[in-house]
Amino acid sequence: MTAARACAVAFPVLVFVALTSLESTARAQDEELILRPRHNSNESPQNFAMEVRIGPYKPQIDNEASLKGATPWADTFRDFSRVLVALEFDWQAIRIPYVGTLGPGVSIGYTTMSARARKLGSDQLSGDTTSLDVFPMYAVAVLRADVLMRQAGIPFVPYGKAGIGYVPWRTYTAGGTSSVTNSDGTTVAGKGQTWGWHFALGLSFQLDIIDSYAAKSMDTSVGINHTYLFGEWMFANYNGIGQEHPLLVGTSTWVTGLAFEF
């Protein structure tokens, strides 16, 4: 079993164990009343957050050392960022007094790039397209420092995320998944997955202050406690944990979007 495959097997187990232990910890802390109440008395309970995320995405494929400076990604797809869209779901498992919430989160995203393919051995464009689909996913621990918002009414919530990333990818033409035949006759398929570390720092602006009446109404009617507009720097260091030949589909980019706590 390769290191990558071992990691692939271990990942869900680790995630499950981590999340379960966090849940147990939170329950114990609740029961012991160590922490402050996790929500204001005039709000509905708040335990989760969801983010709708969008941002530019330019994979760092051409940084691969074995390419020795060649830029096949930029040469094929042209050198500009594509759009990443993603969803993130966080569980605010515990509340740390005078700091904020801490808990696990998972996210799944998607970005794609395509271009007309050239005929082999020619500069002439073919009628076919070549495409690369990337599905960035990660599981992270999320710390949201909302103490200033809660204690002083300052509508900004800084936050940080750290965890592990997993990115399936596939390159294809109209005929299906691309493939290349090596000189030894073996065939390389144009699909795989890349592991890596995921870090992010961001700042959320609480939109409730724009219309507090509407915010309270939304909490009463659908249970959404707070709504945020956020900006985030994301370092998706997907360089292949334990993998021999990963496709470097990670990136360093900024992301923006809306977040909802409920």
Added chain:
Amino acid sequence: MRRVLSFRLLPLQLALCAVLFLVGASKEAHAQVTGITVSPTITRTPDTDHGTLKTTDVTRADCDNNITLGFNLVFTGAVSSSFQLQVWAGSNCADVASRQSATATCWPVAAGTNSVTQTQSVNVTIQDLVANEIANPKGVTFPVGTRNTCADVANANLGAQAINIYFLYVNPADLSVQSSGGPVAFSVAMSGPPSPTGVNVGEGDRVILVGWTLPTGTSNLTGINMYCAPASTVHSVTDAGADADTDSGTDSGPVDAGFHLECEDGGFTDGGFDDSGDATAGQSIDGGCTLVPNDAGGGTPPPADVCPTPDISQLQVCGNAAGQTATQGTIKNLNNGVQYVVGVASYDKYGNIGTLSNTACATPGPVADFLHNYRGDGGEAGGCTLESAPVTGGALAAGLSTLGIAFIRRRRKGKRS
């Protein structure tokens, strides 16, 4: 005295006879059919595959196969040999004028019969049903003298037509209708929708990308078939002296550029688009055809820039784009280096196929896609399969399950508090 009495009773006897005669005549007059019930179960013989269509949907294929429709009738009241059961198609056929006037809208679809039983079976062929669809005037006696063929009706491009079948119990003397059954409504579509135009092709790795412009005003279009064949296995229908025979023994019809195909049975219409990429002069092509130079002195295949314009019978369905709005599609699993001729045709929900569009030629070939460029530049990734995707799914499922459980617990706790 007895004789006198006898004569005195004569008027009474005559009166009695008259009464008996009138009673008998009255009984005869009241022996009539008061209703005809048509069973909703209609049979098709032969019972060919009709897909998801209803029994009352009639297609060009039904006409070509000369399907016979079987009806079962039940007569209420007394039938009489002096009346005739007639079966008509069209609209308002119970009116005499709809059957006999110069502006008749009905035509007979079965021979009239005087030997009617209380439960009567009636057969109507689809060819008789559509025979007079485009004729005017329509009212004629059965069988129709010069009947329109399926092709005649299809070529009229009438679109989907509503045709009713009437079962009429008719007095032959004045053609009046004593009773009628039906009408049974049929939807008859004999021709496919207009075909797309402006077919263009793009070449890829073992694929041809096909684009087209949809015809306007084609609400009955439900999809587009893409047709193809190796260009070397077809011939242009516009070639001077081209042999239109598509499958009849040895065929020596000329093809472009000084070549002709010699085929055994099954030749032209079985081009075998996926495995005939090596068609060269004198070589056997899929389907038993051999490309032979006209001068019989050797030579080379037709030049690649010659694109034949075959008819639809020479091509195979190589792909499909379902829906009313598709304007492009991809033909896959072709052979690189082989020139293919490609065209498209519309079809409707009845399976009727329209005429072939313009054709275009393309030669699939390898392309420098991203993986090729990447590996060519020294990149080492790839080769993995997505078999471990379920692991990813497992991770996400584990995470989401835990979060879901937490969500439910928290909500319950929140409600309790």
